[in-house]
Amino acid sequence: MPRPIHAIIHLDALRRNLARARAAAPDARVWAVVKANAYGHGIERVFEALRGADGFALLDLAEAERVRAMGWRGPILLLEGVFEARDLELCSRLNLWHVVHCEQQIDMLALHKTHQPHRVFLKMNSGMNRLGFIPHRFRAAWTRLNALPQVDEISLMTHFSDADGERGIAAQAATFAVVTQDLPGERSLSNSAATLRFAGESIRNGQGCLPVSADWIRPGIALYGSAPDFPEHDITHWDLQPAMTLSSRIIGTQELVAGDCVGYGSGFQASAPMRIGVVACGYADGYPRVAPTGTPVLVNGVRTRTVGRVSMDMITVDLGPLQQAGVDVGFGSEVTLWGHGPRGGLLSIDEVAHAAGTVGYELMCALAPRVGVMAAP
């Protein structure tokens, strides 16, 4: 028998979260961001549930091939564009739209032989200082691209650094709106946080207003049921549902007396008699090793906490709250590391990530290959 740990991908939640993103920006088309193997959920697994999107955005060419192999004929956008000249051949062959963020990518396009001009998204670095043309080089890049026979339509995009935080999007959005005001083409600005928090707003430029939702939104994390601005807001606030449940079972119990320690480094010491459960889940499954004592977990749907260090294949949990609630617990009891538990229990991945000093994105992407995954309708 395999170890009792497994992940379930909730297709219905993906569909609902997609509808939620669309409702936040009803006039925009939606790129479903499925990079990093759909944030760890599996591109093939999420495909049917997300095919109601207007396009798929990702960055690995092999992943783009997988989306086409599933029969998707609509738009696919390479969020980082091409990495080398021969990638353009695949773009031509599979009709991939691609981001252009630097002069080298324009150089490669200028040398590319194709009968089919490419649709490109010209990216502005409006302040994040990752990829993109800085504002005063942006128009020159547009002019260069526009002169190429290899280029069909040019869309305009930028990416926000602080859509989920206090700084917000105002300064970057204003820079983008002003620099692009008289350029033709569709626009795309908003990730999940910008969509959920600001999609109804508009940015003034010299000629009028640019809606933050623009022509295309690019939600990723919201589709998977994680709140982009946790802990300020949680998934209930944004009406999102977890798309992944990670669950396992208790494979042993221990009765501790005061002074007993638990796990490597004796990382937890009992101050009174207590019962703990040993769970088949460790950092080799993708559970964060840095999760401290007190990280929330559900056992038989009842919320309790981890105690002691996370080891490669096991974690240990406090069974006290179950005893207090009169809930039977022992060998084989169901443990929810995140997602949906029995008896209506819900533990968002954001809470676990927050306790471990990280974000839901990292935990979903880190789900280890040894964990079996199944899809639930």
Ligand SMILES: Cc1ncc(COP(=O)(O)O)c(C=O)c1O
């Ligand atoms: C360019 C771009 N657009 C959209 C997204 C989706 O962001 P999120 O998952 O925060 O919605 C990302 C993710 O990092 C991105 O790099």
